[in-house]
Amino acid sequence: MSRVGYVLGIGLGLAFALAATGCTTDSVATTSMATSTSTSSTSTTSTGPETTTTVSVDQRIAEVTEIVRQVEFGWFDAIYRKDEEALLKVVARQESVDQALGLMSDVSFFTGQPISSDLGIEVLEILVDRNDCLAVVFSGDATAFRGSNAVGEVRAVFWPRSPDGVWRRAYQGDEWQAACDEFSREDQLP
Numbered sequence: 001m002s003r004v005g006y007v008l009g010i011g012l013g014l015a016f017a018l019a020a021t022g023c024t025t026d027s028v029a030t031t032s033m034a035t036s037t038s039t040s041s042t043s044t045t046s047t048g049p050e051t052t053t054t055v056s057v058d059q060r061i062a063e064v065t066e067i068v069r070q071v072e073f074g075w076f077d078a079i080y081r082k083d084e085e086a087l088l089k090v091v092a093r094q095e096s097v098d099q100a101l102g103l104m105s106d107v108s109f110f111t112g113q114p115i116s117s118d119l120g121i122e123v124l125e126i127l128v129d130r131n132d133c134l135a136v137v138f139s140g141d142a143t144a145f146r147g148s149n150a151v152g153e154v155r156a157v158f159w160p161r162s163p164d165g166v167w168r169r170a171y172q173g174d175e176w177q178a179a180c181d182e183f184s185r186e187d188q189l190p
Contacts, residue, residue, distance in 0.1 A: 061123055067167045068138050069121045071158065075169070076114040076142065079103050092159050092168040092188045111147045118144035124153070133180035134158040134167060159188060 055063070074090035077083075082104045084097070091097055103109050120141030128135035135157045142150040157171040157179040170188070171179035 060129070061126070064126055064129070064134065064136055065121055065123045065138075067134065067158065068123060068136060068156070069116070069119060071167060071169050072121060072140060072142075073114065073116045073119050075100065076110075076119070076145070077116075080110055080114050080145075088189055089166065090168055092161070092170040094187070094189060096169060097189070110145055112145040114142075114145045118142075120151075127155070127176060128157075128180045130180070132160065132185075135176040135180050159185060161188075161190075 071090045074086065078087035078090065079100050084101070087097060087100050091100070120139070120143075122139045123136055124139055125137040126135075127137065135155070137153065137155050139153050140151065154172060155174070155176050156169060157176050158167040159170040160166065161168050168189075171183070175183075
């Protein structure tokens with residue numbers, strides 16, 4: 001199976017994983033969750049929707065990991081339950097809705113019911129961390145309910161939903177910088 005076919009079978013959270021990592025940028029934080037056990041006094045400003053707090057890099061990585069986990073699990077769970085309303089809570093653009101609607105009728109998409117604790121998410125790098133955009137590189141593992149090929153690395157962009165600020169997936173792939181800095185939010189779903 002081609003790399004594209006392999007990746008598309010994983011789902012939105014792992015749908016457009018990059019085969020190459022040649023993109024360079026100044027990143028806010030880089031970590032491996034397995035090695036983020038230090039009690040460093042290094043801090044960064046978290047600019048999540050509607051609040052600003054100062055936390056350590058490790059704390060922010062944990063927060064971002066939870067955001068990604070909630071969105072990714074919400075994606076899989078909505079498809080599994082064939083729940084279009086739940087889907088709108090985790091995706092910001094119509095293209096993602098259309099993809100999910102197609103997967104809802106694919107009986108081979110799941111090998112079992114998605115369970116949040118079975119979804120492996122490891123944030124590898126935070127590329128952009130602003131109140132209007134969050135871009136991350138993460139490794140996702142949905143093999144427990146998708147099968148042995150449901151693992152990959154993803155560059156993803158999240159936008160906060162207006163007016164409640166809940167993060168939703170907006171884009172994946174090479175256009176992460178433009179998705180944060182240039183792309184219009186006017187076509188974002190309500």
